Amino acid sequence: MTNPTASTHPVVSRRSVLRGGVGGAAGVLLANRLGRAAEATTRPAAAAPGKAKSVIQIWLWGGPPHTDTFDPKPDSGPDYTGPLDKVIDTNVPGLQINATLPLLAQQADKYAIIRSMTHGVNGHETAAYMVQTGRKAGGKDVFPCIGAVVSLFRGVGTGYEGLLPPYIVLTRPQGRFSESGFLGPRYKPFATGGDPAAKQFVVEGFVAEGISRQRQKSRRELLGRLDALRHAMKDDPAIAANRTAESKAYELILGEASKIFYLDTEAPEVRTAYGMNTLGQSCLMARRLVEAGVPYVTINSGGWDTHKQHFEAMRRKLPQLDSAVATLLQDLADRKLLDRTVVWCCGEFGRTPKIDWGAAWNGGRHHFGAAFSCLVAGGGFKGGRVVGATDDKGERVVERPVYPWDLIGSIYGLLGIDPDGVFPDFRDGTVPLTPRADEGYTIGGRLTEIM
Numbered sequence: 001m002t003n004p005t006a007s008t009h010p011v012v013s014r015r016s017v018l019r020g021g022v023g024g025a026a027g028v029l030l031a032n033r034l035g036r037a038a039e040a041t042t043r044p045a046a047a048a049p050g051k052a053k054s055v056i057q058i059w060l061w062g063g064p065p066h067t068d069t070f071d072p073k074p075d076s077g078p079d080y081t082g083p084l085d086k087v088i089d090t091n092v093p094g095l096q097i098n099a100t101l102p103l104l105a106q107q108a109d110k111y112a113i114i115r116s117m118t119h120g121v122n123g124h125e126t127a128a129y130m131v132q133t134g135r136k137a138g139g140k141d142v143f144p145c146i147g148a149v150v151s152l153f154r155g156v157g158t159g160y161e162g163l164l165p166p167y168i169v170l171t172r173p174q175g176r177f178s179e180s181g182f183l184g185p186r187y188k189p190f191a192t193g194g195d196p197a198a199k200q201f202v203v204e205g206f207v208a209e210g211i212s213r214q215r216q217k218s219r220r221e222l223l224g225r226l227d228a229l230r231h232a233m234k235d236d237p238a239i240a241a242n243r244t245a246e247s248k249a250y251e252l253i254l255g256e257a258s259k260i261f262y263l264d265t266e267a268p269e270v271r272t273a274y275g276m277n278t279l280g281q282s283c284l285m286a287r288r289l290v291e292a293g294v295p296y297v298t299i300n301s302g303g304w305d306t307h308k309q310h311f312e313a314m315r316r317k318l319p320q321l322d323s324a325v326a327t328l329l330q331d332l333a334d335r336k337l338l339d340r341t342v343v344w345c346c347g348e349f350g351r352t353p354k355i356d357w358g359a360a361w362n363g364g365r366h367h368f369g370a371a372f373s374c375l376v377a378g379g380g381f382k383g384g385r386v387v388g389a390t391d392d393k394g395e396r397v398v399e400r401p402v403y404p405w406d407l408i409g410s411i412y413g414l415l416g417i418d419p420d421g422v423f424p425d426f427r428d429g430t431v432p433l434t435p436r437a438d439e440g441y442t443i444g445g446r447l448t449e450i451m
Contacts, residue, residue, distance in 0.1 A: 064351070134146070
């Protein structure tokens with residue numbers, strides 16, 4: 001879908017300059033001329049001051065099991081619990097979660113659990129689209145995900161001046177749909193690539209594998225000496241403007257901004273607390289990014305599509321989730337960042353409460369969109385609360401259904417973005433940010449009870 005607000009010219013950003021290796025002045029000059037129209041693009045009104053300034057989305061793609069995490073059903077029997085039949089008391093009286101999450105149990109006063117998420121869709125692509133955009137799949141418009149919308153209202157669409165991109169994905173896009181939708185490529189996230197748990201976190205365009213910072217500086221100096229066009233046209237305004245753009249690009253890869261990706265500057269005990277694995281170090285990286293003012297960070301954590309040998313996978317993944325998220329919440333709170341940072345953690349759906357013990361699956365759980373859980377914290381969300389409930393086996397929502405658009409609209413509200421507002425300049429400003437009942441949506445209502 002073409003975005004009618006976007007320029008018809010290619011948008012050449014600092015990121016594209018980085019990808020091109022920050023070429024000579026001639027190349028930068030061309031980039032500037034092609035990209036000028038983007039500066040005149042109509043910008044939306046900036047978001048009103050909200051309680052939240054940033055968002056960390058921990059996306060457990062594939063679908064985490066709600067009954068093995070935040071909505072345990074210990075009395076449902078072995079065909080439902082399998083070996084994960086124990087619960088643990090949290091630091092909030094009366095609130096229990098699965099015993100596989102002891103560290104998160106100690107942080108329950110900092111988060112709320114929505115146990116009644118629902119949409120009824122069991123396909124990865126359509127469910128992921130719905131949970132991340134707040135819209136049903138199959139319409140004539142491809143809607144942007146929440147990260148792109150936040151980038152529109154708090155990032156590139158409103159004169160965001162941070163050197164770091166306003167919407168960052170750790171470490172690779174999910175690949176299930178176009179994150180920017182009809183907003184266009186200008187609002188796509190910057191995907192870091194690499195692995196923050198590796199010895200060197202190789203970030204696309206920022207950190208070059210096997211090349212020292214000193215060598216990068218030497219290359220820049222050599223390029224500057226060889227750039228005859230720049231020297232010949234040093235008084236040209238376009239050359240001067242592009243020299244500024246190039247300088248900013250180099251600041252990203254060689255200056256203070258790039259240091260944010262060097263996790264070895266963190267105390268070893270902090271890195272260990274998060275967990276020396278991709279999820280744990282991604283959560284640490286996300287904390288560093290929001291501390292630097294990045295409005296939206298998504299952590300894409302895969303491996304949750306456990307049709308086969310589910311419990312073997314959970315023995316590995318649940319301890320990692322526990323240490324990563326619990327440490328993130330504590331770290332944000334210690335640094336006085338939790339009050340201004342929304343954290344939300346879920347996948348596109350849950351897993352079937354009843355276990356498939358068949359020979360092909362060997363104790364698997366399948367896709368389940370009828371009921372699933374979501375953890376929300378910070379940025380104005382109240383901790384120590386539970387929203388909604390499922391039945392005694394976790395198969396059906398029986399209290400306070402919450403739909404993806406209810407959750408996304410609530411997050412918008414905390415960010416100062418009017419969830420009942422419209423996408424500016426798209427289809428004459430008639431498309432609302434969140435759907436309405438008259439569009440055929442069932443509305444559960446915003447999460448005012450925990451805001």
